[in-house]
Amino acid sequence: MVVGEIVQDKDLIVIGGGPGGYSAAIRAAQIGLDTVLIEKENMGGVCLNEGCIPSKVFTHSASTFSITKSVSQFGIQTGEVTFELERMHEWKDKVVSGLKGGVEALCKANKIEVIKGEASFLSDDRIGVESGHQFDTYRFKQAIIATGSTLIHPKHIAIDHERILDTRSIFKINTVPEHLVVLGSDYISLEAAFGYMQLGASVSIILDEETDGFGFDLSIEKELQRVLKKRKIRVYKKSRVTQVTEIEKGVKIEIESQKGKEELTCSHFFAASKQEPNTADLGLDRAGVTLSPDGYIDVNQFAQTNVASIYAVGDVTPGPALAVKALKQGKVAAENCSGHLATFDLHFIPRVAHTNPPIASVGLTEAEAVTAGYDVKVSEFAAAGNGFASILGEKEGKTKIVVDQNTDMLLGFHTIGQGAVELISHGVTALEMVARDEDLSYPFYPHPSLNENWLEAVEGIKGRAIHMAPEKKKPVTNASK
Template identity: 50%
Template sequence: MVVGEISQERNLMIIGGGPGGYSAAIRGAQLGLSVTLVEQADIGGVCLNEGCIPSKIITHAASKRSESAHLQELGIGGSDYPFDFQKLLAYKGRVINQLRSGVEHLCKENKIEIIRGKATFIAADKIGVENGHQFDIYEFQQVIIATGSTAVMSSDMKEKGERTLLPHELFALEEVPEHLIVRGSDYIALEAASSYAALGVKVSVVIDNKASFPFDESINKELGRLFKKRKIKVYKELQFISTNETKDGITMTFLTDKNVEETICGSHLFVSGTRIPNLEPLGISRFGIDRTVGGFIKVDGNMQTSLPAIYAIGDVTEGPMLAIKAIKQGKAAVASIAGQQTEVDLTFMPVVAQTIPPAVSVGLTEQSAREFGLAVRTSQFALGSNGYATLSGKKDGFIKVISDATTEIIQGIHMIGEGAIELSGSFVQLLEMAAREEDLKFPLYAHPGIIEGFLEAVEGLVGQAIHAAPVKRDVAVNHFQINTK
């Protein structure tokens, strides 16, 4: 190894070129900071190269394939609707390369220095970067740790073979599984089950103990109904025992809620697993940075750690391990470094799953609103009664609105159906603004459009949805019941 003899000076260094890291780098350059980005692998990190983008290419393809029956109704395609998985893999590769090249070009245009290699702290104000036989030392004014996290197996699964797949491995498969067993109930598990079923794979979902899907209970029930409709078998409240993998497949053994031992045999097993922050290789434990009980770096509202020159963002900090958190925190960190006032508030971070159809939850669920003691008023509008959903053949799902009847302030918005992902930003904005029912009724909504379903869900809070049948009086008492406890 060749070690640089002279410590090189840098202003702002960012360790990790994932969505949080490169967003922080570009925003820092926009604010006039001199930025150096250190990345040991590909720019874009796990999200662009192995996680978010590859998985969403699979979910996008699955969504399109699920439309084949409706396309035939429109006179498009024939009874034989072939699917070429190898072409999909080639497309995935092209998209990832295109997006990665785009980020690299933006870094270049913003005059961001990119250093390739593995970073390690050698002092509270210095890092060393190792790249092959070269080891260079950099002294920084500020540094942002944005090294992300790594998926690991669940603690009760001691062995992992080739047919047991973590998220980045599932969406890198070069063959279509015959029977995919999905263990988990988070958004990744839901996307995996929904997508591969639409691609023609037999899918079984195994949910441990009292775990449930991560949405408002009404959406959880709808997902269960849709899974059953698509012949996705769901096993609930199970106690995992073991797995046995052979060259031909994998078997999972578990106890049911009735204490009966059962087995499932499949070709592959997907496990959401858990994620651990990528911190130990950095060597930060030597410098007394405050950590949480879970091992995450403690930060303040500016993303500053207990050492003033060191900031941290994304999966290495406590909270949801999502790209949107990392991006928001990265922008806030560099704004603070540039002397601006900033704030990161994750209260209304949306819960999103790119299932078929997609699902979104923002704000309080009905159950949590009642637990808070609010005077709860709810309304749910079925997309099957929406004109555009009907003509587009995407009638599954609904929009649910939760309001505080005392103040008429919207407390939660939940949707499963076409357009949910795109509308989620508007839902977040409304809750951030503490919008009232009247604020949502006042605007004009495009016709025909899925967005009209949102208006009708709001109008339904007081029984005035146009495209919903009148509620009978005995039912109406329940429908508009106000919880005053």
């Protein structure tokens, strides 16, 4: 290794080229900071190269295949429809390559110096970058840590990425499983289950011993469970996987539940992975940056660590490991580095599953609102009552709104059904604006459109929804007089 003798001075150094890192670097360059971005692998990070984008290519392809098989109801005759995973992977690679090239071009256009190498702190104002046999030293005024996270697998499950799969490899296999068993309750588990079911696989889901659902509002959960049953996806609730063993041409899974011990055999097994922040090799102690007991870098609302000149964003900070969080934090950190006051708040991050039908949620569930002490009023509108859903032939699902009955303030918005991913943005904005039901019922909503689910659910709060049957009044009895 050759150690550089010259220390280079920079306004800002960003470590990590994922969503949080590249958005921070671009925003800083827009403001006028001399910015260096250091990435040891691929620009775009895990999200673009292995996570968000590849998985959504898969879910969109699977959903399109499923929809195409039923387009005859619209008068479209296609003949036999087939699916080729290999062609889908080629499209995925093309999408990823194009987006990665776009990020690189944006960095170049914003005059950001991009260095491929591994960075670590030498002090609270210096970073060393190792690239092959070269080692360079940079002195910075400000630094942003955006190094992401690493997948952690259950210790008793040996992932081989062929038949026993993790969060990355589940969307890379070249054959549709005959029978896929999914261990997990997160959005990736649901996307894998729905996606491969649509491609023809038999699918089962195992929920861990403390879980009997997927963490959504109870009404959405019931609808999801109904859809899973209709799709013939079996769900094993409150179960513990004790052993996973490869057998000839398959996998054997041993589980324990309240019903006792049970064995499952399948062609492929997927275990959802947890995320561990990438902080171990950064030399944070030399910079004086402290970690929480579970290894995360604690930050304030400005994305600032305990060292005033050093910021952290994305998966290395507490909160959900989502690109949407990293993107926001990256821009906030860059703006604060340049003296422009900016803050972030994690309360209203939407939770989304690109299943078929898709699911989206933001704010408090009904149960959470009750626990928080609100006097809760809810309204639910079934997708079957929406005219555009009928046009699409996608009438499954429902939309639910949770409000505080005393103030009419929106507390939560939850939906399952076509258009859910797009509808959720309206919910995020409404919650951020502290909207009341009259704020949401006053505007015009395009007709026909799935947006009208919002209007019907909101007007249903006070029993004024046009396309919703009135609630049945309970009969008056002597006991209730």
